[in-house]
Amino acid sequence: MSGDGGAILAVEGLRAAYGQAQVLFGVDLALHRGEVAALMGRNGAGKSTTLKAVMGLVPATGGKVVFEGRDVTGWEPFRVARIGLGYVPEERRIFTDLTVFENLDVGRRAAADGRAPWTPERLFSVFPNLAEMKARRASAMSGGEQQMLTIARTLMGNPRAVLLDEPSEGLAPVIVEQMADAVLRMKKEGIAVLLSEQNLNFASAVSDRAYVIEKGAVRYEGTTEELEARDEVREAYLTV
Numbered sequence: 001m002s003g004d005g006g007a008i009l010a011v012e013g014l015r016a017a018y019g020q021a022q023v024l025f026g027v028d029l030a031l032h033r034g035e036v037a038a039l040m041g042r043n044g045a046g047k048s049t050t051l052k053a054v055m056g057l058v059p060a061t062g063g064k065v066v067f068e069g070r071d072v073t074g075w076e077p078f079r080v081a082r083i084g085l086g087y088v089p090e091e092r093r094i095f096t097d098l099t100v101f102e103n104l105d106v107g108r109r110a111a112a113d114g115r116a117p118w119t120p121e122r123l124f125s126v127f128p129n130l131a132e133m134k135a136r137r138a139s140a141m142s143g144g145e146q147q148m149l150t151i152a153r154t155l156m157g158n159p160r161a162v163l164l165d166e167p168s169e170g171l172a173p174v175i176v177e178q179m180a181d182a183v184l185r186m187k188k189e190g191i192a193v194l195l196s197e198q199n200l201n202f203a204s205a206v207s208d209r210a211y212v213i214e215k216g217a218v219r220y221e222g223t224t225e226e227l228e229a230r231d232e233v234r235e236a237y238l239t240v
Contacts, residue, residue, distance in 0.1 A: 086159030
């Protein structure tokens with residue numbers, strides 16, 4: 001079992017389905033405080049569904065999700081978010097009619113544990129692109145800029161852990177570099193990050209450990225460095 005008492009997030013035997021179609025078959029994983037872990041796999045392997053099931057966006061049909069010692073299985077997503085678990089979806093879901101600054105203000109929540117709260121000014125130091133367009137409507141931003149805004153808005157809620165779905169997908173290389181810097185900044189600030197990812201180079205640049213999922217079950221767990229050295233694992237579960 002991957003989860004343990006030192007984990008901020010422990011997922012045990014998680015099962016989930018879309019209607020009659022079972023998608024997750026007993027996923028076990030753990031995320032420790034201040035670390036970055038990558039959930040890797042091909043398209044359709046179950047990465048995004050795992051994050052959605054952890055967040056309560058897809059109902060769990062079995063297993064358990066424990067966040068900071070509290071069993072949150074079956075909770076509605078807004079309740080999970082309120083106790084400090086942030087979620088950044090792949091499809092972004094920003095308010096396109098609002099400006100960058102207004103989007104950030106919508107996400108504002110007080111820090112509950114005495115930490116220095118995230119402010120627009122702090123976030124602009126992480127995402128300098130956003131600082132240059134804080135009065136711009138989100139509809140006028142590129143896809144990569146919108147992805148940055150989604151992460152920044154999530155951080156305005158002062159989460160202690162973040163689920164980050166496919167952060168490098170479809171982005172220009174320069175934006176991917178900035179996204180990697182943002183993940184490392186989150187780690188430096190003590191925020192635990194679980195990201196779903198197909199890009200091993202990106203995962204290797206930011207993550208401490210990796211889980212590899214295939215057909216809704218974890219097939220491999222180890223450090224990212226170990227995964228890079230395991231040609232047979234990459235060929236079996238990551239190559240297209």
